[in-house]
């Protein structure tokens with residue numbers, strides 16, 4: 001399983017230029033493809049969902065060319081919504097419209113899990129007079145489409161379910177289309193059905209639509225109407241329940257500029273509200289056509305300080321105290337509402353997100369997924385049919401955890417925010433590619449991680465003593481990573497597992513039941529501080545540490561020690577593997593003779609019989625093994641400073657490590 005480990009984050013500030021809006025991008029692509037004339041599309045979102053729409057349109061015979069970059073084109077542009085994301089690393093495309101009918105009349109289209117491709121293309125192709133098969137990911141085949149098919153059939157469309165009734169995949173065949181009678185469509189499962197119908201109706205010569213029952217996610221209909229208007233078709237509507245779509249052909253407006261993605265903005269604004277500084281997003285603002293900009297209102301309700309311009313939004317934490325817990329009907333912001341769930345962990349009281357039943361039929365069942373993963377962090381969560389109530393976690397008590405993301409981009413992005421409370425491992429982070437492939441790069445650039453000082457070195461170099469004292473001097477946490485390998489060796493021995501049995505030792509490492517106290521180490525409830533220091537266990541530790549599966553099993557355990565205000569970590573691969581981004585890296589060593597003598601004195605002082613020569617020999621062998629092992633060999637990282645303690649006192653070594661580190665530390669983490 002692929003994963004990303006996020007260190008606990010202490011602060012956030014800076015600005016992000018948002019990627020193009022997914023909802024606008026896929027609407028613009030479809031209408032530009034159907035229109036008369038050529039359209040230049042600027043700042044299009046480049047992601048899986050738009051790639052699925054582009055592939056489909058090309059398969060249908062639409063001529064789409066990619067041009068250099070938006071910045072190079074140098075032409076004025078009008079936005080869909082005035083707050084366009086100029087300068088964001090979006091694509092620039094030229095689309096030669098087909099003037100109302102796709103040239104390719106038979107095609108197999110794979111539309112991934114892109115609702116904004118699947119639903120509107122189903123509607124457009126139902127009126128296109130060809131033979132088409134539309135399929136998607138296994139999850140897409142679990143996402144309902146029956147209400148849209150029912151509506152299209154009222155106009156005579158010939159659509160067959162190829163799998164389960166009411167769900168993709170679909171077969172569409174040529175049919176006699178007659179949209180003269182009002183088409184009724186349900187809108188309580190997804191607004192994308194109505195959006196698809198609205199955009200397709202001009203292909204059927206126009207017509208009337210009546211929405212039956214409640215319409216969810218209403219602001220997305222405004223995006224649809226705005227995009228249609230931009231392409232020259234002006235529907236009339238009575239509220240959000242009746243629509244008249246004229247008989248008209250879409251006409252290219254020439255150049256279209258896609259504004260930034262308001263749902264993507266929510267993660268950064270939440271970061272600002274939680275951990276700012278101030279975080280600013282560029283590309284959406286008060287002029288945006290996207291309903292998800294109203295996420296900023298929810299943040300304001302929680303006490304965050306929000307400022308907004310036409311094309312930007314800024315968020316900062318409350319002037320005093322924690323965010324407030326809120327109760328909110330989230331029907332109007334179904335996607336951005338997810339971002340409120342991890343924020344609720346840090347509020348001063350419970351937060352209830354209401355009217356979010358549609359979450360159950362999106363990339364995953366988001367209600368259950370969210371509740372399950374929040375609970376892993378130690379939160380108390382109540383999951384209702386269409387609501388979530390989340391109780392906050394006491395400051396400092398969020399549990400480090402491995403978060404599953406269910407192939408849902410928003411789960412991955414939302415949970416990155418929980419790293420404000422604890423180090424996290426996020427599984428399958430690549431799923432963000434659905435709408436925001438670079439998300440984690442932006443997240444890392446905006447956040448300040450808890451600082452780490454790495455102290456690596458060979459055995460008996462004094463690194464443990466020095467590291468513990470540096471940690472005490474700074475008031476930071478301390479990780480003796482060697483102790484985890486020693487504990488693994490001891491636990492394996494006690495379980496009768498041979499130290500060279502890699503899979504079984506790795507399983508022991510993964511399941512270690514350890515509690516580190518100030519002066520104690522409990523293994524399965526038993527004090528083992530002395531037991532793990534024996535020569536036998538030292539040798540066992542060196543053997544199990546050479547097993548790659550054991551090192552992998554212990555990696556996140558070690559990273560979970562990175563808690564505020566800072567961490568001093570000692571070991572052998574802190575700088576090269578575990579905490580590669582440490583603020584200061586030290587390689588602490590001493591001659592092998594000096595180290596053997598130190599170990600000898602240590603043993604004698606504890607009343608343990610020892611001989612210098614065998615100790616020296618063993619230390620040489622251990623050095624050899626540690627240097628020569630294929631995974632994480634003991635070596636001085638290129639960016640680490642060498643500290644030779646052969647002639648140095650512990651006090652002098654501590655003072656040197658501190659003197660190197662102090663100028664590099666963030667101000668709030670220093671004593």
Ligand SMILES: O=C(O)C1=C[C@@H](OP(=O)(O)O)[C@@H](O)[C@H](O)C1
Nearest residue numbers: 023116190191192217220334358
């Ligand atoms: O029309 C759109 O662009 C969208 C509508 C919403 O879906 P529902 O209408 O299914 O809630 C939203 O969740 C989705 O991400 C995009």
Ligand SMILES: C=C(OP(=O)(O)O)C(=O)O
Nearest residue numbers: 113114115116335362363
């Ligand atoms: C629900 C979402 O996607 P889709 O467009 O596939 O419905 C989403 O992006 O959160």
